[in-house]
Amino acid sequence: MGLWAKFKNTTLYKSIYRNEYPDTPRNQVLVILNSLVLHLHPVKVPRRAVRVSYTWGLGGLSLLMFLILTVTGVWLMFYYVPAVPDAYLSMRALETDVIFGQFTRNLHRWAAHGMVLAVWLHMVRVFYTGAYKPPRDFNWVIGVILFTVTVLLSFTGYLLPWDQLAYWAIAVGSEMAGSTPVIGREARMALLGGHTIGQATLVRWYTLHVLLLPLACIALMAMHFWRVRKDGGISTPIPYEEDEAEARAEG
């Protein structure tokens, strides 16, 4: 018996994996039921719902980006100091003194842009396939909130390097918020934590970026995935009668 086969016979292995490799129908069912991650799926899915050309996997890719951002973000937090001007210095140090520092920062940056793009394209696909229609109506609303949270996550992160790019992008953005009718001054104050962009703004946005918004995103994603299942799984075609009749006539 090989070492691996022996290991698979141990109590330890069996306590972790409750079923054999999923190559029989029974184990294909069990692997979904027994695994925390896989049990987000149903055991079986409509063939038409798993076509790549239907969803383009964009919802899943949005989740993947979020996971990459969480891992790289925690790593960045080890080195990042949310203070003026230490924030900028810690970014410089990350690029020069920390092994894989530049790589991790790049990955975080590009995945952040990628997530905004993926979430937006996911919304576009859901719209053009009519997948927002009842009973998925409320999940679409959760989606719109998720989209907003995603953009806010990206925007709050934009300030953190405290370089010219960050500072002036946020200056432009908070200027827009300051022009809100009636409560413009208050909105700007709340965003900046003062009259100008400074230390208070940085701490505020840092807290939102690493704590509040990710938690909100996780909670909303949990609701979103739960509802995809409860709404009957990924949508499958419900044609109009006329089109159906035409399709049948054409054979």
Next chain:
Amino acid sequence: MAEATEKYQQTGPKVRVNQKEELVYTWPYLVSIEAIMAIAMILALSLMATFVNAPLLELANPEKTPNPAKAPWYFLGLQELLLHMHPALAGVIVPTAALILLAMIPYIDRDPRGTGIWFSTRKGLPITIFSAVYTWIWEIVLILIDEFWVTTPAGTDTVLKGIEPHITYFLDKTFPFMTQPGWPGWSWVGKILLPAALMVTIPWVLAVIVKRRWKANTRELMIALFTFYFASFILLTIVGTAFRGHSMQLMWPWEVTAPH
């Protein structure tokens, strides 16, 4: 198979089609696709992170305004709007209204037919293409007018650039009492009234055309209006990103230099 469906899909709608939905095992049919896509994405991002560095300019300096100062790319559509209208409209009201209207779509279009089909009906794709072209023509023409309509009224050295200054100048001349102290002046016509009216009328007219030309149902109307939003976002973001350079002037992408 039928048993599995019933057991694991107790809630939710039953798919109502003339053919029975064919089910496949999640492992391996779905899990393998997910794994391949995830690996490909991680690879692509890692490659990019290896060869393209995230920007880091010099330390933030509130005294030194870069020209142009730009927001992140997904806000450049709004920043483009900012050039043409009142900031409250471009920066707050339009995005808020856009999000609320987006969220309302499924509460207006409640017919489940057309679910799960790209563009839903045979008219869906032609309507999408028409709506995008219609939107782009309007917006490109308006942007060009607002940029290149520059005149100097005879006998003055005032330079009027864009739609709003022309309207304001004309109304100030015609109704001079509004320019007296205590009066709001006339700039709101060009900064608020006209842009707001255009942003309502352009999609409105689109809806009317699509209704007449294609006898559109609710879903097809939604496709037209969503395409208006979608095409606007794309066009304004591209213009704001690639065609706005020094002092946010309109120029060709190769003339747009890095901010300084």
